[in-house]
Amino acid sequence: MSRFWSPLVHELKPYVPGEQPKIANLVKLNTNEHPFGPSPRVIEAIQAELGDNLRLYPDPTGERLRKTLASYHGVAPEQVFLGNGSDEVLAHIFQGLFQHDQPLLFPDISYSFYPVYCGLYGIEARPVPLTESFEIDVADYRQPNGGVIFPNPNAPTGRYLPLTQVEEIVQANPERVVVVDEAYVDFGGQTAIALVNRYDNLLVCQTLSKARSLAGLRVGFAIGHRDLIEALERIKDSFNSYPLDRLALAGAIAAYEDEAYFEQARQAVISERERLASGLAELGFRVLPSKANFVFASHPEHGGQALAQGLREQGIIVRHFAKPRIDPFLRITVGRPDQNDALLNALPALLGR
Ligand code: PMP
Numbered sequence: 377m378s379r380f381w382s383p384l385v386h387e388l389k390p391y392v393p394g395e396q397p398k399i400a401n402l403v404k405l406n407t408n409e410h411p412f413g414p415s416p417r418v419i420e421a422i423q424a425e426l427g428d429n430l431r432l433y434p435d436p437t438g439e440r441l442r443k444t445l446a447s448y449h450g451v452a453p454e455q456v457f458l459g460n461g462s463d464e465v466l467a468h469i470f471q472g473l474f475q476h477d478q479p480l481l482f483p484d485i486s487y488s489f490y491p492v493y494c495g496l497y498g499i500e501a502r503p504v505p506l507t508e509s510f511e512i513d514v515a516d517y518r519q520p521n522g523g524v525i526f527p528n529p530n531a532p533t534g535r536y537l538p539l540t541q542v543e544e545i546v547q548a549n550p551e552r553v554v555v556v557d558e559a560y561v562d563f564g565g566q567t568a569i570a571l572v573n574r575y576d577n578l579l580v581c582q583t584l585s586k587a588r589s590l591a592g593l594r595v596g597f598a599i600g601h602r603d604l605i606e607a608l609e610r611i612k613d614s615f616n617s618y619p620l621d622r623l624a625l626a627g628a629i630a631a632y633e634d635e636a637y638f639e640q641a642r643q644a645v646i647s648e649r650e651r652l653a654s655g656l657a658e659l660g661f662r663v664l665p666s667k668a669n670f671v672f673a674s675h676p677e678h679g680g681q682a683l684a685q686g687l688r689e690q691g692i693i694v695r696h697f698a699k700p701r702i703d704p705f706l707r708i709t710v711g712r713p714d715q716n717d718a719l720l721n722a723l724p725a726l727l728g729r
Contacts, residue, residue: 421630462596478522534666562587564667
């Protein structure tokens with residue numbers, strides 16, 4: 377606290393990212409990073425960019441990457457907005473595309489950055505309870521609002537809402553922007569980008585941090601009607617003209633030019649997810665069906681906090697949220713096969729088996 381702080385700073389409740397401990401040989405299953413590295417072509421592209429050109433600013437519009445993403449997703453480049461991670465894209469969406477005098481609807485259990493952005497931009501947050509089985513009920517999104525946002529698959533539950541139901545939420549709110557945060561969509565979901573040319577109020581947000589193995593590069597994007605994209609560009613150019621540096625632009629383009637690597641790496645995560653989920657179920661865990669690169673699991677006889685602590689003592693880090701409804705759960709990122717084995721082998725002793 378300091379007398380130099382603005383009133384806003386006093387009020388903020390910042391997001392707390394999952395920890396990034398600097399301990400060797402840690403089995404790190406706490407921040408939903410990809411267990412395998414990015415495509416070798418990404419590394420080559422970044423290395424090729426390392427040189428004298430770094431004295432020059434990057435392309436402020438990221439045109440080549442926007443064209444790459446546009447052709448990959450079958451839209452026009454003017455329908456693509458780039459940001460420094462999808463967190464930055466989300467921040468601009470909150471500031472520029474939600475009605476600030478009405479409450480923003482999002483699931484009570486979802487990405488914990490949403491209420492933080494509400495605080496930053498003075499938007500009233502209206503969390504909408506998920507059902508008992510942790511599902512989104514589309515009927516709950518037919519109430520007056522200043523906008524709607526939800527992750528699909530949801531985080532930290534991993535549960536996926538079929539596209540027909542996403543579409544119902546979009547149709548129910550023609551005068552409001554509905555944002556589908558698809559950070560985890562490539563691990564088994566279908567993208568709502570297929571719908572953006574039918575609905576001018578639908579905006580889809582994705583990231584290269586998860587299925588493209590590039591959390592360290594900080595690249596995210598949104599796709600929607602060009603009027604929505606123009607709003608985001610107006611905010612960006614009033615904030616930071618160069619959110620993506622030269623290395624990020626080069627690496628991101630290369631990531632989309634190696635479809636074979638992407639396909640193989642995401643399939644490896646999907647099959648490990650299923651193995652991890654059945655291993656946990658065999659140990660007595662309740663495991664929610666996941667279409668993400670993590671599973672959300674609780675045990676009827678052991679608390680989430682105690683299990684997370686017990687695993688940590690064995691060098692295995694998972695995420696626990698000390699929050700109502702989800703306190704019994706662990707969110708476990710799908711790791712490499714040896715890491716998932718380490719977790720499955722450490723649990724029986726903790727469970728007293
Ligand atoms: N949305 C969701 C649902 C997430 O879990 C995350 C990752 N923490 C993000 C967005 C942001 O990802 P990034 O900024 O790395 O693109």
